Amino acid sequence: MKLAPVTKRRLAIFRGNRRGFFAFWIFLVLFGASLFAELFANDRPLLIRYDHAWYVPVLVDYSGDQFGDDFLPTDADYTDPSLIDAIGAKGWMIWPPLRYRYDTTVRDLPVPSPAPPSFKNPLGTDDQARDVLARVIYGFRLSVLFGFVLTGLTSIVGVIAGALQGFYGGLTDLLFQRFIEVWSGMPELYLLIILGSLITPGFWVLLIFLLLFRWMNLTGVVRAEFLRGRNLEYVRAAKALGVSDIVVMWRHILPNAMVATLTYVPFLLSGSVTLLSTLDFLGFGMPPGSPSLGELVAQAKSNLQAPWLGITAFCVLGGVLTLLIFIGEAVRDAFDPRRFSGP
Amino acid sequence: MSLLSVENLSVAFGAKRVVDGVSFTLDRGETLALVGESGSGKSLTALSLLQLLPRGGINPTGKIQLDGQDMIGAAPELLHKARGGLAGMVFQEPMTSLNPLHRIGHQVAEAVTLHRTLSADASRDRVIAALNEAGFPDAERRLDAFPHQLSGGQRQRVMIAMALANDPALLIADEPTTALDVTIQSRILSLLERLKSERGLAMLLITHDLRIVRRFADRVCVMKDGVIVESGAVQTVFAAPAHPYTRMLLDAVPGGRPDDLAPDAKLLLEIDHARVHFPVRRGLLRRVVSVVRAVDDVSLTVREGETVGLVGESGSGKTTLALAALRLEPVLGRIIFMGRDLSVLSGRDMRRMRARMQIVFQDPFGSLSPRMTVGDIVGEGLAVHEPGRDQTRRVIAALEEVGLTADQMGRYPHEFSGGQRQRIAIARAIVLNPALIVLDEPTSALDMSVQAQIIDLLRDLRVRHNLAYLFISHDLKVVRALAHRVVVLRGGKIVEEGPADAIFTAPREDYTKSLMEAAFDLDRVTTPLSL
Numbered sequence: 001m002k003l004a005p006v007t008k009r010r011l012a013i014f015r016g017n018r019r020g021f022f023a024f025w026i027f028l029v030l031f032g033a034s035l036f037a038e039l040f041a042n043d044r045p046l047l048i049r050y051d052h053a054w055y056v057p058v059l060v061d062y063s064g065d066q067f068g069d070d071f072l073p074t075d076a077d078y079t080d081p082s083l084i085d086a087i088g089a090k091g092w093m094i095w096p097p098l099r100y101r102y103d104t105t106v107r108d109l110p111v112p113s114p115a116p117p118s119f120k121n122p123l124g125t126d127d128q129a130r131d132v133l134a135r136v137i138y139g140f141r142l143s144v145l146f147g148f149v150l151t152g153l154t155s156i157v158g159v160i161a162g163a164l165q166g167f168y169g170g171l172t173d174l175l176f177q178r179f180i181e182v183w184s185g186m187p188e189l190y191l192l193i194i195l196g197s198l199i200t201p202g203f204w205v206l207l208i209f210l211l212l213f214r215w216m217n218l219t220g221v222v223r224a225e226f227l228r229g230r231n232l233e234y235v236r237a238a239k240a241l242g243v244s245d246i247v248v249m250w251r252h253i254l255p256n257a258m259v260a261t262l263t264y265v266p267f268l269l270s271g272s273v274t275l276l277s278t279l280d281f282l283g284f285g286m287p288p289g290s291p292s293l294g295e296l297v298a299q300a301k302s303n304l305q306a307p308w309l310g311i312t313a314f315c316v317l318g319g320v321l322t323l324l325i326f327i328g329e330a331v332r333d334a335f336d337p338r339r340f341s342g343p
Numbered sequence: 344m345s346l347l348s349v350e351n352l353s354v355a356f357g358a359k360r361v362v363d364g365v366s367f368t369l370d371r372g373e374t375l376a377l378v379g380e381s382g383s384g385k386s387l388t389a390l391s392l393l394q395l396l397p398r399g400g401i402n403p404t405g406k407i408q409l410d411g412q413d414m415i416g417a418a419p420e421l422l423h424k425a426r427g428g429l430a431g432m433v434f435q436e437p438m439t440s441l442n443p444l445h446r447i448g449h450q451v452a453e454a455v456t457l458h459r460t461l462s463a464d465a466s467r468d469r470v471i472a473a474l475n476e477a478g479f480p481d482a483e484r485r486l487d488a489f490p491h492q493l494s495g496g497q498r499q500r501v502m503i504a505m506a507l508a509n510d511p512a513l514l515i516a517d518e519p520t521t522a523l524d525v526t527i528q529s530r531i532l533s534l535l536e537r538l539k540s541e542r543g544l545a546m547l548l549i550t551h552d553l554r555i556v557r558r559f560a561d562r563v564c565v566m567k568d569g570v571i572v573e574s575g576a577v578q579t580v581f582a583a584p585a586h587p588y589t590r591m592l593l594d595a596v597p598g599g600r601p602d603d604l605a606p607d608a609k610l611l612l613e614i615d616h617a618r619v620h621f622p623v624r625r626g627l628l629r630r631v632v633s634v635v636r637a638v639d640d641v642s643l644t645v646r647e648g649e650t651v652g653l654v655g656e657s658g659s660g661k662t663t664l665a666l667a668a669l670r671l672e673p674v675l676g677r678i679i680f681m682g683r684d685l686s687v688l689s690g691r692d693m694r695r696m697r698a699r700m701q702i703v704f705q706d707p708f709g710s711l712s713p714r715m716t717v718g719d720i721v722g723e724g725l726a727v728h729e730p731g732r733d734q735t736r737r738v739i740a741a742l743e744e745v746g747l748t749a750d751q752m753g754r755y756p757h758e759f760s761g762g763q764r765q766r767i768a769i770a771r772a773i774v775l776n777p778a779l780i781v782l783d784e785p786t787s788a789l790d791m792s793v794q795a796q797i798i799d800l801l802r803d804l805r806v807r808h809n810l811a812y813l814f815i816s817h818d819l820k821v822v823r824a825l826a827h828r829v830v831v832l833r834g835g836k837i838v839e840e841g842p843a844d845a846i847f848t849a850p851r852e853d854y855t856k857s858l859m860e861a862a863f864d865l866d867r868v869t870t871p872l873s874l
Contacts, residue, residue, distance in 0.1 A: 006713075233710035237771070240669055241724035242697030255714045 010334040020330020027323045034141035038096075041134040043104040044078050045093040058096075079107065098122075100131035102138035102291035114299075114306040124308040126299050132309065136316050138291035144320070146207065147272035151265060153211050154272075158218030159254075159261060165219065166226025167249050173223070180216050188213045192284050200287050210275065217268055221260045229253035259335045266328030270321050277317060293317055345370050346512055346545045347392070352405030354387045354396065354569075362387050362569040364404075371512065374539060374546040376556040376577070378592070379566035380790035381761065385549050388566075389515050391415075392547075393426050410512060428458045431506030435518035437498035441490040447474075447501050448486025454505040469508070477504035478534050495657065496527035500534070507538060514539070517549045524656040524817060525861040532559055551790060553592060557581055565589045595792035599799070601650055601843070602806055604827050608646040611811050612668060612700075612779055617641050617676040619660070619667050619835075637663040638674070639835035645779065650805065650812040652826030652843065654819060654858065660835040661815045665781045668813065669700055681778065698728040701772035705784035707764035711756040717742070717767055718752035724775045741774035742767075744807075745800060762793035766800070773804060781813045786821055798824050819862035823847055831855050 015021050038058055039046065048055035055062055057078060064071030068086045076083060079099075087093055100106065100121075106129045109115045113129035123132040165173045195201060195209060226249070229235055235252050243251075279285035280294025293316060300310035345368040354362035362384040369375045377385040390396050392407055394414055407414040410429055412421060426432075434440040442450060451470045455461065461469060467486075474482035477500040490498055499519060506514060516535060520528040536559055539546050548560055556563050556577060563581075564574040565588065573586040584590045619638040622631040638660045645651050653661040667674035670685050670693060678685045680700060688696060701724075704710035711720055722738045739749040745766040756764055765785060772780050782801070786794040798821060804810060816822050822829060822843070829846040831839040831854065839852045850856045 233704045233706055234712045236666075236671060237702065237704060237710050237768070238712075238723065240671060240697060240700075240702045241771070241775075242694040242727050243723060244694070244727075247727075251715075252712055255712075 013336075014330050014334040017330040017333055020326045020333075023323045023326035024330065027320075027327060030140070030323075031144055034137055034144070037137045037141055038101075040096055041098040041100060041102075041131075041137050042096045043099060043101045045095050048087060048093040049091040050087050050093075051090045079104065098131065098134055098137075100134040102135045103130065103289055104134065105129050106131055114303055114309060116306070117308055123312050124306065126296070126309060127303055127306075132296070132312055135291045135296060136293070136312060139293045139296065140316060140320065142203075142286070142291055143273045143276050143293055146203065146276045147269050150207055150210055150214065150272040150275075151269045153207070154214045154268065155218055155261065155265060157211065157215035159222050159257065161215065162219035162222025163226050163249055163254065163257070166223040166228075167230055167245065167253065169227060169230070173227075180219065184213075184216055186213065189284070192279070196284050201285075202287060206276075206279070206285065210272075214272075218261055218264060221264060222257045225257035225260055226253055229256050232256075263332045263335050266324055266331055270324035270328065273320060273324070274317075346410060347547070348406075348408045349388075349392070350406040350408075352388065352391060352407060353403050354384065354391055354400055355403050356399050360403075360569060362391070365564075365566070365569070365571050367564050367571070367574065369513070369545045369547060371545050372539070372543045373562065374536075374548055374560045376548045376550060376560035376563045377566060378550060378553065378556055378563055380551060380592075380792065382568075383566040384569035385566050386517055389432075389517055389547060389549055392515065393430060393432070394422055395426075395432075424458070427454055427506075427511070428509050429511055430513040430515060431509070431511040432515045432517065433499070433502045433506050433519045435521050437495050437502060437522060438490075440502055441498055443490050446487050446489055447493070451501065451505050451508060454508045458509045470504075473504040473508045474501070476538070477501070477507065478530075479504060494527075495523050496531060499523060499527075499531055503531075503534065503538075507542075510542070511544070513545045513547065515547045515549070518551070519548075520555070521550070521552070525819075526656065526857055528555075529861050535559070553581075553791070565592070591792060595795050599802065599824050601802065601825055601827055604646070604649050608648050610644060611647045611649075611681065612643075612645040612813070613677075613679040614641060614643040614664075614668055615677040615679065617643075617664065617667055617674050617678065619663050619672055619674050636835045638667060640676075641832075641835070641837055643830060643837075643840075645811050645813055647778065648805065648809040648811055649828065650814055650826045652822035652829040653813060653815045653832060654817065654822055654829055655832035656817060656858075658834075659832040661832050662783055663835075664832070665702070665783055665813055665815055669697075669702060669781060671702075695728070698724065698775045699777050700779045700781070701775065701777040702781040702783065703765070703768045703772050703785045706788050707761050707768060708756075708788075710768050711764055713756055716753050716755060717747075717759075720756070720767060721752075721771045721774055724771065728775060737774060738770075741770040744773065744804070745770045760793075761789050762797060765789060765793075765797055769797075769800065769804070773808065773810075776808065777810070779811045779813065781815070783815045784817070785814075787816065787818060794821065801825060819847075819858060831858070 033040070042058060044057040046056070046058050048057060050067060057076070062076050063073045064076040064083065065073045067076060067083060070086065071083060078084070106115070106121060106125050109125065109129055113125050114127045115121060115125045115129070117124040121131050121133070123136065125131055126135065161176070165176045192209065199205065201209065230253065235248060238248050238252050276285060277292070277294035277297065280292040281298050283298070285294055286292055293313060296309060296313040297317070300313050303309055347369040349368070350366045352362060352365045353360055365388055367375060377388060379385045387396065387400065391402055392409065392414060394417065396402070402415050405415065409425060412425070414422070414425065441447070448467070448470055451473055452466050455466055455469050455473070470486065471482050479485070479497060479500045493501070514535070519535065520531050523531060532555060535546065538544065548555070550556060560577050562575065563577050564571045565580070565586065566572070567588045573580060573584065573589050580589065581593065584593055617638055618636070618640055621635040621637055623633045623635060624630060625632045641664055643651070653665065655661045663672055666672040668678055670678065674686070680696065683696070685693065685696065718735070718738055721741055722734050725734045725737060738752065742749060742751065747763065747766055747770065756767065759767065785801070786797050789797060801812070802825060805812060812825065814822065814825055826843045829841065829843050830837055831846070831852070833854055839846065839850065839855045846855065847859070850859055
């Protein structure tokens with residue numbers, strides 16, 4: 001692929017920012033790994049060799065009676081000590097490094113939950129006897145995915161809205177602007193509480209609801225770029241060639257607006273991650289039982305005698321946001337035309 | 344000892360030397376002109392004098408002595424004193440060199456009080472005196488004006504007032520008149536000369552315009568690619584240029600006359616009582632308080648293959664009229680192109696019609712999308728109007744016709760010089776075989792020698808394709824080289840119209856005469872002080 005020189009220059013500046021570049025890779029590795037969280041933290045074995053046959057419980061559900069007649073023909077419960085013994089007698093199994101999922105209840109706790117960190121639960125358990133490390137891994141994945149999808153969708157809607165306003169200007173712009181002013185005055189949180197009393201919001205409901213109120217983030221920037229861009233000479237030249245409005249917007253003005261947009265996006269992303277955690281903390285977010293960083297903060301608040309909850313929540317949220325901000329700074333610098341690469 | 348002496352000065356960005364071993368001296372009361380085309384390093388040389396190089400630029404070698412003090416590596420305090428105190432600077436662009444958010448009185452006062460403490464009253468008096476001296480009309484009452492309320496010439500006078508507010512010994516003028524209209528150019532230059540002789544100033548004049556050098560400078564240094572190729576007294580250099588580059592610069596004056604027009608050429612474009620009015624709205628209810636008549640009842644015709652020159656100073660409405668003719672600007676009145684009334688065409692029919700009417704803009708840097716390859720830029724119109732059919736071949740043909748090569752198709756605009764970019768813009772216009780091209784100052788952003796080439800190219804294309812041009816320019820020399828007919832605009836109205844020969848040899852209106860004088864005979868201009 002042949003990169004445009006300006007893209008090469010931006011990549012060079014991005015790489016030149018060591019802090020942002022490392023943050024980018026650390027984040028990428030963590031996020032990439034969390035996508036396969038089921039292989040690291042799970043209450044099912046990765047692989048079973050039983051009676052000369054292979055079983056892959058991570059991918060396939062098996063019923064209990066496949067491992068002997070003592071067990072019920074329901075989904076096998078691999079945390080059951082007698083099932084473990086039965087499989088051990090006729091074969092072997094490989095466990096993931098952490099034997100808990102985000103919703104697994106740890107059964108054999110020596111102390112009442114929340115239990116402090118131990119060899120089996122490196123970050124302890126929460127007040128419902130669930131392993132904190134497992135919840136953090138799944139919670140990180142959920143928060144970041146939510147942030148990505150929300151940021152992506154709000155950006156697309158916001159850019160389209162800003163583009164239409166800026167390109168057509170005049171009355172379109174005026175009406176659109178007033179609508180945005182009215183719309184952004186809506187009390188988002190109250191509406192969310194009302195929504196929560198009617199239905200239990202899941203991932204997608206929450207996402208669409210937040211999208212309704214968050215798409216205005218980028219419109220201002222994009223609108224300004226399009227207002228400026230529609231009078232550029234090469235845009236006029238394209239119009240004089242008879243190019244249609246949509247093509248002019250897409251091919252000639254949007255690339256200019258994308259610089260401002262891309263600079264914003266990492267910060268929007270960290271905002272969205274925080275947003276989900278905030279809602280979870282307040283109890284208006286994902287349904288109960290979901291792995292959630294916000295819920296961990298809430299637990300830490302109500303269990304001050306268990307500092308491992310608060311410290312973990314702080315480190316994870318703080319770490320994620322720091323990484324995203326570092327990446328955001330590097331991206332912003334890379335798009336800054338006044339910055340030189342190198343010394 | 345000289346006031347300013349520069350020895351073996353270089354300017355480098357990274358490993359690249361853009362000024363290489365430049366030496367010159369300048370005495371009090373003397374004007375030295377640095378001449379060269381864009382990219383020759385003349386502005387960087389000037390910026391080095393006060394150590395104002397843009398980020399990334401350094402002076403690896405050289406010695407700059409201003410009034411006996413070394414400027415390279417000088418302490419910040421010394422530099423602060425020298426900047427504005429010992430040497431003042433006037434920049435090219437009067438639009439951007441003043442802060443748009445501050446009143447002019449405040450800006451001049453800032454220059455005054457930076458170098459000495461004055462009471463508010465004393466500073467105000469000093470500001471008024473400085474503005475008066477710079478020939479700023481009615482200075483006392485216009486201290487509260489914002490830059491956007493002033494004309495280009497007035498802004499440049501404010502800049503001069505600021506540069507001279509602290510009685511510097513040296514004035515550095517970097518293309519001080521390039522962005523101004525011809526009639527104002529000569530006034531500003533005369534002002535500079537008068538101030539120079541009154542105060543015994545040394546003046547470093549940076550320009551690409553040899554007429555200005557011939558008229559105002561004592562000595563000249565000709566720069567090319569960062570090196571001074573020739574220097575000496577103006578008379579000697581102009582009379583007997585030793586270096587081939589100097590000779591080339593002196594010869595590069597757009598010349599020649601347009602080829603004859605077929606006497607039975609059909610009517611192509613007819614503008615009938617066109618009006619473009621911009622309402623000025625004020626107040627809470629945005630009521631229209633007045634109307635700017637950018638184009639006021641103008642009628643004009645262009646025949647097939649004919650070149651009509653639209654002439655006027657900035658603000659005369661010539662660009663607005665041309666955009667209106669292409670329906671790129673809302674217009675009242677009838678525009679008839681190839682027998683069809685454009686104002687009643689639907690969006691789709693209009694778009695189809697655009698293939699036959701094209702435009703080339705003034706700024707070759709702004710008119711090409713920086714993110715598209717040359718092939719895509721030239722082919723864009725083809726993709727709209729005649730998709731599919733051997734697009735690449737036609738793009739190559741168009742590029743070759745304007746003097747570029749097929750292998751340049753994959754490159755981006757920033758890899759080309761200004762002249763080459765203007766060729767790309769012309770290729771984009773002719774690839775659709777239009778009948779009419781609007782040329783909006785296509786040469787004014789280019790160096791002299793490149794201007795002449797572009798004009799030859801345009802003349803050549805006109806004959807080959809029987810193109811009609813609506814040629815907008817404030818540069819009458821260029822117009823004379825191309826136009827069959829000339830229309831002089833002022834304040835949105837036609838002042839004078841007629842065959843080019845008649846207008847150039849015997850202008851009837853005073854306004855046309857003053858334009859001619861300013862353009863062809865810089866020396867003869869009488870110089871009234873007010874604008």
